[in-house]
Amino acid sequence: MKYLYFPGCSLKSTGKPYEESILSVFRALDVDIEELKDWNCCGATAYMAVDELKSFSLCARNMALAVKQHGEGNGEPVQLVAPCSACYSLLLKSQHYMEENPEVSRVVKTALKEVGLESEGLSQKVRIRHPLDVLANDIGIERIKDQVKKPLTGLKVVPYYGCLLVRPYATFDDPYNPTSMDRLIRALGAEPVDWALKTRCCGGTLSGTIQGVGLRLSYLLLKEASRKGGELLLTACPLCQFDLECFQGGMNNRFQHNVQMPVAYFSQLIGKAFNLSDREVGAQRLFIPMKLEAAAP
Amino acid sequence: METRDRTPDQLVDLGENVHRLIKYEGELDQGFAAEVARLAHGEKFYTCIQCGTCSATCPVSHYMDFTPRRIIAMVRAGFREEVLRSFTIWLCASCYSCTADCPREIKITDVMYALKQIAIKEGIYPKRFPIPVMAQEFYKIVKKKGRNNEGKLMMNLALKTNPFSLLRYAKVGLKLFRTGRVTLREESIRNHGEIQTLLGAVDRAREAAK
Structure with missing residues (x-):
């Protein structure tokens, strides 16, 4: 399986050793992983405290970029790996509310359209994954052993x-x-x-x-x-x-x-x-x- | 943390250091609960049974001026000012323990976020209090560059709240610099304007619905 990697801001600075080790371990296991191009900040807890709809839109832009970079594939959802727990949780939360709340979905779609991104079915087309999940469940404990x-x-x-x-x-x-x-x-x-x-x-x-x-x-x-x-x-x-x-x-x-x-x-x-x-x-x-x-x- | 001073005529001493803030119905903000419910995705919070599970599971409730359980009760009753001026909403570290444990499935973390949003929008929070300042500095950096720079964020925060705190962080900052874990080079997306367009579009789409 191929994975797209969403670093988030921390993995490029204080979490640098996290990025280095994740990529090295994936390489050692022969797993194909590639960075999401032109990704932006997930909004973290701060955007949520200022403006929730903006926070969801920031996350949605990343998902739309992931779908674009992934291409058609074979109809399989793109696997977006987010190692930072805040990014991971916020991407999931955005998907949750884009599905649950029609107003959220409408605003996010309108906003993405203005920057020329496709917004249809992001919650189905993108699977948000944490590397711990990928290692324990996709790659499996045996292969690691x-x-x-x-x-x-x-x-x-x-x-x-x-x-x-x-x-x-x-x-x-x-x-x-x-x-x-x-x-x-x-x-x-x-x-x-x-x-x-x-x-x-x-x-x-x-x-x-x-x-x-x-x-x-x-x-x-x-x-x-x-x-x-x-x-x-x-x-x-x-x-x-x-x-x-x-x-x-x-x-x-x-x-x-x-x-x-x-x-x-x-x-x-x-x-x-x-x-x-x-x-x-x-x-x-x-x-x-x-x-x-x-x-x- | 100190509990904020309250107007004495509204504080009723129930003996044994138990104080309750009382208000007449006319002094309460009757629309507050609906405003918060709308922002926090849920009518469910009207069904709170005041069991206190949220306060028990919260890792910071003992630092709060009002526990999460009391905040819910106060929002429902319409204690707008008191809730928005509380330290509670800012101390919530957003760990979702309460949301995971609530027997009524109330999204308490989202209630806290809704309250932060209202307080920031209305500018109701203690001056130089670092948490809302940090949220807004973060907001600005990402709006401009599309990505956050952790070093710059800490610097801006210190300058806007307490410049002396830079001394406290100097040792850690230096070590981070030496180990290559913080940089002055600002990360950014290819087209800076794109995030501003995106965020502007959110504002317009929201207005259009009104």
Whole structure:
């Protein structure tokens, strides 16, 4: 199957290692993936707070571009891969409301027409996918297992899914107790840590606005992850990764507690288990080096 | 976070630190609930049973001046000013826990978004309060370039709210710069004008319906 890749703004800056590792892992698995040309921002939570119809129209433009780039195909929908949870969730939300609400659909269609884009049936012609979904369900755990050259035996890895990846519009995993990442971790030879905060919010943009609140939410996650014996925490969203990794210094000052938890993208760990180089998975861009060997018992 | 000061004659002390804000029917905004319901895609929020699941599941409710459950009750009753001036609507980090858990299937996150939209449109929020400022700075950057630049966004936000916060972020910013995770080069789509045309068309299409 062929995939189109929608990076979103974060994967071109703070989430650069996410982009590098996703593309490298797909390449290692021989999966055809190509970037969506001339994509625009999904609108994130900010557009939703200012103007919802504009937010939907921004998402719809990306979908219309995807349909155009995909061409007729063989009548199959285009598979649009959005690695950022906010992009992923917003694209799904736009599809949902374009179907549910005739007023939304009318406004979006009119707006797309003015920029010369086709808007018919975007919700059917485009399938929004998260790379975690693609890896766990399309490519499959077995094929990933076969590629593992350096098993991460015994490493205690904490799967953190965050909020928007599993709710409210996603359907590829359980919204309360998702397991796709757990299964991937096991396929790499590592040991997934079972914990209750898998889908609890990391604080999102609050880390940049109301730090007292944002850092506290992230801190709770890290503290619980280390209490459970986690040696490395995995995320599937650039904002979660940024919040949980980059502000650890700030958290340690604020809460007088030394958490030193490496936080990487799930795709980076897969890449390392495939024996890809640090550069291929963007490991050199992390603030805290990734941990790949289990602590001695 | 401090609870905002309220006019004393409207605050009724019920003893044991329980205060309730009372209003006569004539002081309430009777059309508020319908306005919010329309923006938040749902008549369902009239069916709220005030069970409090949303407040219990919300990871930031203990920082809010009114919990989500109370916000719903206040919107329905027509406490327009109080709701729009609350910190609650801005503290909502949009994680959709409440929406996923609500037994009445009320889209509470969308209710919060609807309230943010009204507050921004009417300019009702504390000056220099970073969250609505960030939303608007983000809006402007994307409108101009079609894509966001995270470094520029943080810079603009700090300059418009609290320039000293730049110091607080300096260390992280520098590290991001060194690891190539933030750049000054602005990403943009091929034809800048296209996003402005698209967004303008949304405004026109919306007006045409009225």
